[in-house]
Amino acid sequence: MDFTFLGESFLRLIGGVPLTLQLAFSSIALGLCLAILLALMMQSWFRPLGWLADGFVFVFRGTPLLVQIFLIYYGLGQFRPALDEMGIWWFFRSPYYCALLALTLNTAAYGAEIVRGGLQSVPAGQIEAARAFGMSGLTLYRRIVAPIALRQALPAYGNEVILMIKATSLVSTITLMEVTGLAHKLISETFRSFEVFFVAGAIYLAINFAVTRLIELAEHRIAPDLAQANRPAEVH
C-alpha cells in the first residue's frame, strides 16, 4: 500500500466533501418538508389529494434513483424549447439543480412513508385524552401528535438520512464533482482505482459515523425513555 498516494488522494477527495454534504443536507431538508406535506395529503379527508400522494410515492420509490437523475438531467433536455419558453431552462440545464431535484423527490417519497407511519403510530387514546382536556386543532398537533410521531419516526428517518448521504455518489454520473466524481477523475489520471475508491469509501464512512452519532444524540434528547429502554436491562 502506497501511503503517500493514499494521503494525496485523501487531500484531493476531501475537496468534494462540501458538495456531497451540501447536496445531502439540502435535499434532506427540502425532502422532509415535502414528505410532511405528502403524509398530510395521505391523511386528508379529500381523497384525491391522498391518491396524488400515493401515486408520487409509488413512482419515486419504485424506480431507481439513477434513472430519476438521468430522466431529469438528460431526459428533460429533449424538451428544451418548451422549458425555455416557460423560463425554467436555467434550472434543468444545471446538473446541480437536477441532482438536487432528483434527490429531493426521492427522499420525499421514502420520508412520506416514514412520517405517515409515525403519525399512524400515535395512540388514539393519547389524542383522545388531549381532546378531553379541551385541546384541539393546531395546538393538539403541535403539542401532542407531532412530538409523539417524531419519537416513533426518528430511528427510521435517521436511516433515511444515511442512505441519502450515500446516494449523493450517484450524481457523479451527471458531471458533478463531489467525492465520487473527484474519485473518478483522479482514477482517470492515475489508474489506481483501489486506493482512490478505498479513500472515497473511508470518507463516506467517516461522514456517516458522525451523522449516526448525531442521530443517536437526537434520539436521546427527544425520547430519553425509549433510548434508555433500548439499552441493556437496568432496574429502575
Place this chain on the structure above:
Amino acid sequence: MINGAQPAVTVEDLTKRFGPLEVLKGVTLTAHDGEVIAIVGSSGSGKSTLLRCINMLEIPDGGTVSIAGEEIRLREKRGGGREPAEPAQIDRLRQKLGMVFQSFNLWSHLTVLENVIEAPVHVQGRPKAEATEEALALLDKVGLADKRNHYPSQISGGQAQRAAIARALAMRPQLMLFDEPTSSLDPELVGDVLRVIRTLAEEGRTMMLVTHEMAFAREVANRGIFLHQGRVEEEGPPAQVFGQPRSERCRQFISSQLRS
C-alpha cells in the same frame, strides 16, 4: 345545589347507536355539586359510552347534555347523526370536566410532571410556574412526587393512573369522570388508585365513576346507578342499589359481581 346553583351535569334522554347497535336508549340523570355517582352494569350496558357522551368524545344521536347549566349545542349532520354546532364551546366546556381513562392515556413523550401541567399551560393559558407549583402539590397528594421526572413508560400502571388523576385535577375541573379507572390494573395496584379516589370523594368533589368495584362503589358513592341495555334500570342510595335492589336484573348483577 348550594345557593340554587346549576347542577354540574344534566343529561336528558340521551341516545347513542353504533351502527345497528343501540347502546344508549334514553338515559336521563343529573349530577349535583358534591355528589359522587357510581355507575355500574355489565359490559355492553352503555356505562362507558354514557360517560364519553358527557364530554362529547362520543357525539350522542339524541338528547341533551348540559355542563354547569350550559347546554352543549349539537346540530344534525348530513347523512345522519349529529356534530358539534360550535367546536369551541365543547373545548371550553371540556375544561370543566376531568376525565380519567381506563388505559390512563398519559402522553408518552412527556414526563409525569409535564403531563400534569400540559393542559393547564397550553389549553387554559396559565403561567407555567404557577401550574408547576400546583402540579407538584397534586403529585404529592397522589403519592407520586418522587416520580415527577419519569416518563409514562417507566412507571407502573397504578402510578400511571394516579398521575392521570393528578393530570385531570390540574384542570381544576367541576366534575371528575372516571371510566373504569382500575379495570386495566393488576389487582395489587388497585388499592392505591382507589385510595386516591376515596380521598377526592371525602373532599366533596363532584364525581361520576364507572366501575366494577362494587364494594368500593357502595362505600364512596352518594348515589348508585345500574345501567342495563342502555337504560337506567335502578337508581338510588348505594345501600339500595348495591344492597337491596328493587330490580331483579340489578339483583342478579350485584350477586354475580359479589361471587367473583
